[in-house]
Amino acid sequence: MTSTKRLIFLLFALFIILVSGTIGLVSIEGAENWSYLDSFYFTLITMTTIGFSELHPLSPTARMFVIILIFLGVGTTAYTITTSAQIFLDGRLKEYFESKKMQKRIDKLKKHYIICGFGRIGRYISEELIKLDFPFIVIETDKDRIKEMQILDIKYIEGDATTDSVLKEAMIEKSQAIIIAVGQDAASVFITLSARGLNEDIYILARYEQLGTDQKLYKAGANKALSPHLVS
Structure with missing residues (x-):
């Protein structure tokens, strides 16, 4: 029992x-x-x-x-x-113990990808990186999505990607690229600014929704801005 x-x-x-x-x-x-x-x-x-x-x-x-x-x-x-x-x-x-185990796995990361958001786009990118055997970590706040990542054995951090401490926890200093797949343009711009400030050499791919946000993302330090709805 x-x-x-x-x-x-x-x-x-x-x-x-x-x-x-x-x-x-x-x-x-x-x-x-x-x-x-x-x-x-x-x-x-x-x-x-x-x-x-x-x-x-x-x-x-x-x-x-x-x-x-x-x-x-x-x-x-x-x-x-x-x-x-x-x-x-x-x-x-x-x-x-699960958080300790996850942190040990995260601490070993280098030259990895950081994915902000595990929605439809973030999930698709994760699947592709798994196929390519590229190291990556996901930052997410949604409890249901976190449970899904636990089942898939995906490295993750439960937290807000707009917070510098969370990006540092994801070892952004050692990361080669960050993919910002959140659905809010303001958050995308803010994460881009933070990521560029924490790692001058990191490649930043950012998602946006509204026309004109791509220019803000480029000014914030993004290398590439893409929209699932608009042609950039």
């Missing part, structure tokens, strides 16, 4: 114990002595070991019932908390 399924089972067990404890106390002591609210509250604080004191006097039968409730409820509650913590830590640790 996986940790997630085990947690679901434990939560269901806690619910059953909580309901059983509530109904059990009312049935044993009578609704005139223990209301459903009192019984629910007492069962809850007993299961979580908060228990202050008895809300109302308990009969010997009710005390035996509470003892059973303590063994079942406290143990199940503790195991549920432990399982929840394990799932949380496993996820965090997995992310940590």
Whole structure:
């Protein structure tokens, strides 16, 4: 049984114990002595070991019932908390080790290509670079696209390519070319400016959408500006 399924089972067990404890106390002591609210509250604080004191006097039968409730409820509650913590830590640790592993792969890059954006164009370029066996890394912010790159075992950085620190993390100083495939012209111009400032010799191929943006890209330092819709 996986940790997630085990947690679901434990939560269901806690619910059953909580309901059983509530109904059990009312049935044993009578609704005139223990209301459903009192019984629910007492069962809850007993299961979580908060228990202050008895809300109302308990009969010997009710005390035996509470003892059973303590063994079942406290143990199940503790195991549920432990399982929840394990799932949380496993996820965090997995992310940590995956990021460390990815960073080691990135640190080895040189004379590589940087692709900004893993949309339709960025994905196509990545596929072509894989066929040519050229080293490259993708910068992307979209979670779904990142999951796709993880499946394809593509080197990536989760971050905003308009940020200098992210470009540096992609080892732009050692890169031979950057392909800016984002869909926003303003971002393309900004990334071009940043890339040229961080690496004077890098070849910059930038995508643009609106007519006239190509001239801005050339002024910003692009070597080539292309539009999927317009002839440059």
